[in-house]
Amino acid sequence: MNDVKETIRQFILSAHLPGESPDNLKDDTPLQTSGILDSLATLGLIQFVQEQFHVELDVYDTSVERFDRIQDIAASVARKRAVGAHPS
């Protein structure tokens, strides 16, 4: 889980916040609702998460409520991986 969060953090910092100190981007920093990521940047992050962690995210997973903080995104990844590992 921590690896996932760190990977997402590094991606956001390098792609959208060049020059920012990593300490300022916390697990609970709002991303979409704060203005840090606009819709295009969010799309890039969705694409990155899908490819990096081999998960499929749909409209539900990527709604503002579930895709606004690094901790929420990492939780979605964990949930998707758990479903993938134990198909019902």
Added chain:
Amino acid sequence: MIPRHLADYLESSAARCPERIAVVDSNGSVTYSELNRQADALAAFLAARGVTHGDRVGVVLPKSIPAVVALFGIMKAGAAYVPVDHTAPAERGQRILTDCQISALIVDARCLGVIPEQHGTSTALCAVVAVGAASDVPALGNRMTSFDGALQSGDGFTIRERSTGDLAYILYTSGSTGMPKGVMLTHENALSFVEWCSSVFEPTENDRFSSHAPFHFDLSVLDIYVAIKHGAALYLISEDLGKSPKDLARFIAVNQLTVWYSTPSILTLLLQFGNLEAHKVPDLRLVLFAGEVFPVKHLRELQRRWPSPAYYNLYGPTETNVCTFAKIPSQVPDDREVPYPIGFACSHCASLVLDDERCEVAAGDEGLLYISGPSTFRGYWNRPAENAAAFLERSGVRWYNTGDLVRWDPDDGFIYAGRKDRMVKRRGYRIELGEIERALYSHPRLREVAVISVPDPDAGVKIVAYLSCHEGDRPSIIDLKTFCGTRLPAYMNPDRFMFEARLPRTSTDKVDYLALKNSFLTPAAV
């Protein structure tokens, strides 16, 4: 019947094909007769509350059937609608709604922060209609009503006197002084454009139109009113769906959409992330794009994935809606690298290309594009100085200066050549860099601010803010992003923040924007 009002389109379609589906959203659909009935009920409610001919009524709603009901209900009540981005900061929406002195508001229950301050008669609202479960706003008292309540209590609708010169809507665009400016458009402006669309695109009641653009964006005018005029079905694309290219590509295929209209940015996202091979679209007959340049390599690739539709490049500022257009060849040649032209003036528009002295330029020379005709807007709301500068009177004809530089080519028509001022287009939205500067200047830790735009292969343009700070008091980039996020729409939030000890100045002590641009584009040379 010759239409005189946008609501005439809905009423004639409701009479002609009452049971056809008019609008589809993520919660369901509504027929023409039901849409017309709900719009009548809302109009009756608004009229009973005191909304009168010529009033402005704010609309702060996500794309949804109630939002379409709101637009028609407001116009049927004789008023003009003022759509405001419900995802933009509430403070900006509040400034817009205060600027045009709305008399009523239809608002999503989650967006009550946009309600203008209630003090004095000049800001008094006669009704606020909330869509969704809303908490009470004590200052409003019993002037607040639920959307369902308004529809139930509104009966006895009678058509008010209609004139083509009545204001239909006001669309706010970015303003160079920091305050968005309201572009006033009449029913005649919109009707002339819709009638032109009918003649060129030949829609029928069997068409299924996409509605991707938000209602505060002028692309939505084509979607809504051309579809409604012809009794076609309008498929509203929610913000969440719009952000998910794979789901959007599936949506287009599953719903067998026949007409697509959006900015090139959205089509590029569909191309790159939509997995278009998996979603065939044999029903799609028209792909219309506007708002920015479509990079040819993406357009060519899109045609390979979507080979059947006809493609059109539509051009026009909010002030005229579409005024020139170009049909794209069915196969963009492999060796073409230059973007397609903006083409020839639409049949309801006339065009002129003038130099700085307002003399016509020779064919092939660059000049400013002026447009006249029935779709040209009435003026900016309450901006006499800007209205005087926007128009040129010549032989009794009023010409609007688009501010866009073009060249004329006899084969291709107009070729877009850029701007002289500090307005940029990003994802189809107009951005005055001065509005971003003004927002940043209100940050207490910033001493100097200069915002520039630079070309970007992916986003079209990148917005870069150069800043200097008070001694040792540099804010974090997240702080600046968040600060802008509370004052500006997301598409105006700068991509990069660059800190300097002092910003470069010209000999007349103005910020040297050219030096900043050069410094960003060739950092090694500085």
